Amino acid sequence: MSSSSQEDQNIEQQEKRCDCCCIPGLESELRKLESQVISVITKSDIEFTGRLIRVDAHILVLKDIDEPTPTFIYISLCEISAFIFITPLNS
Numbered sequence: 001m002s003s004s005s006q007e008d009q010n011i012e013q014q015e016k017r018c019d020c021c022c023i024p025g026l027e028s029e030l031r032k033l034e035s036q037v038i039s040v041i042t043k044s045d046i047e048f049t050g051r052l053i054r055v056d057a058h059i060l061v062l063k064d065i066d067e068p069t070p071t072f073i074y075i076s077l078c079e080i081s082a083f084i085f086i087t088p089l090n091s
Helices: 002-018 022-031
Strands: 037-042 047-055 059-063 072-076 080-086
Touching: 022 047, 037 059, 047 072
Parallel strands: none
Antiparallel strands: 037 047, 037 080, 047 059, 059 072
Protein backbone atom coordinates (compact mmCIF):
# COMPACT_ATOMS: atom_id res chain seq x y z
CA MET A 1 0.00 0.00 0.00
CA SER A 2 2.76 2.41 0.78
CA SER A 3 4.29 2.00 -2.69
CA SER A 4 0.99 3.03 -4.29
CA SER A 5 0.87 6.00 -1.97
CA GLN A 6 4.48 6.84 -2.92
CA GLU A 7 3.57 6.61 -6.64
CA ASP A 8 0.61 8.95 -6.11
CA GLN A 9 2.88 11.43 -4.35
CA ASN A 10 5.42 11.26 -7.19
CA ILE A 11 2.72 11.90 -9.80
CA GLU A 12 1.36 14.80 -7.75
CA GLN A 13 4.84 16.31 -7.40
CA GLN A 14 5.46 15.94 -11.15
CA GLU A 15 2.19 17.72 -11.93
CA LYS A 16 3.05 20.56 -9.52
CA ARG A 17 6.50 21.00 -11.10
CA CYS A 18 4.93 21.15 -14.55
CA ASP A 19 2.15 23.52 -13.61
CA CYS A 20 3.78 26.76 -14.67
CA CYS A 21 3.05 29.63 -16.99
CA CYS A 22 4.44 27.97 -20.15
CA ILE A 23 2.18 24.88 -20.08
CA PRO A 24 -1.09 26.72 -20.97
CA GLY A 25 0.65 28.40 -23.92
CA LEU A 26 2.12 25.12 -25.11
CA GLU A 27 -1.25 23.41 -24.77
CA SER A 28 -2.93 26.23 -26.71
CA GLU A 29 -0.44 26.03 -29.59
CA LEU A 30 -0.68 22.24 -29.75
CA ARG A 31 -4.49 22.36 -29.81
CA LYS A 32 -4.25 24.32 -33.07
CA LEU A 33 -2.45 21.32 -34.59
CA GLU A 34 -4.89 18.59 -33.50
CA SER A 35 -5.36 15.98 -36.26
CA GLN A 36 -2.16 17.19 -37.98
CA VAL A 37 1.13 15.31 -38.27
CA ILE A 38 3.80 16.71 -35.95
CA SER A 39 7.20 15.78 -34.58
CA VAL A 40 7.82 16.21 -30.86
CA ILE A 41 11.29 16.39 -29.37
CA THR A 42 11.56 15.64 -25.66
CA LYS A 43 14.02 17.02 -23.15
CA SER A 44 15.83 13.66 -23.46
CA ASP A 45 16.37 14.40 -27.20
CA ILE A 46 13.99 11.63 -28.27
CA GLU A 47 11.88 12.45 -31.32
CA PHE A 48 8.36 11.13 -31.87
CA THR A 49 6.37 11.70 -35.06
CA GLY A 50 2.67 11.04 -35.46
CA ARG A 51 -0.80 12.46 -35.89
CA LEU A 52 -1.81 14.59 -32.90
CA ILE A 53 -4.95 12.94 -31.57
CA ARG A 54 -5.48 14.76 -28.28
CA VAL A 55 -3.86 17.32 -26.01
CA ASP A 56 -4.80 18.49 -22.53
CA ALA A 57 -3.10 20.31 -19.67
CA HIS A 58 -0.83 17.34 -18.91
CA ILE A 59 -0.26 15.12 -21.95
CA LEU A 60 -0.52 14.87 -25.69
CA VAL A 61 -1.38 11.73 -27.63
CA LEU A 62 0.20 10.92 -30.99
CA LYS A 63 -0.98 8.13 -33.30
CA ASP A 64 1.83 6.47 -35.24
CA ILE A 65 1.23 7.02 -38.96
CA ASP A 66 3.55 4.30 -40.30
CA GLU A 67 2.20 1.28 -38.45
CA PRO A 68 -0.58 -0.90 -39.89
CA THR A 69 -1.80 -1.47 -36.31
CA PRO A 70 -2.58 1.78 -34.49
CA THR A 71 0.09 2.68 -31.94
CA PHE A 72 -0.45 5.55 -29.54
CA ILE A 73 2.31 7.57 -27.90
CA TYR A 74 1.61 9.53 -24.71
CA ILE A 75 3.98 12.41 -23.93
CA SER A 76 3.90 14.65 -20.88
CA LEU A 77 3.76 18.34 -21.81
CA CYS A 78 6.48 18.86 -19.20
CA GLU A 79 8.86 16.71 -21.22
CA ILE A 80 8.45 18.59 -24.52
CA SER A 81 11.48 20.54 -25.65
CA ALA A 82 10.17 21.40 -29.13
CA PHE A 83 7.52 20.43 -31.65
CA ILE A 84 7.40 20.81 -35.42
CA PHE A 85 4.40 20.79 -37.75
CA ILE A 86 4.95 18.38 -40.64
CA THR A 87 2.97 18.70 -43.83
CA PRO A 88 2.06 15.14 -44.83
CA LEU A 89 2.69 14.17 -48.45
CA ASN A 90 -0.70 12.43 -48.67
CA SER A 91 -3.37 13.72 -46.31
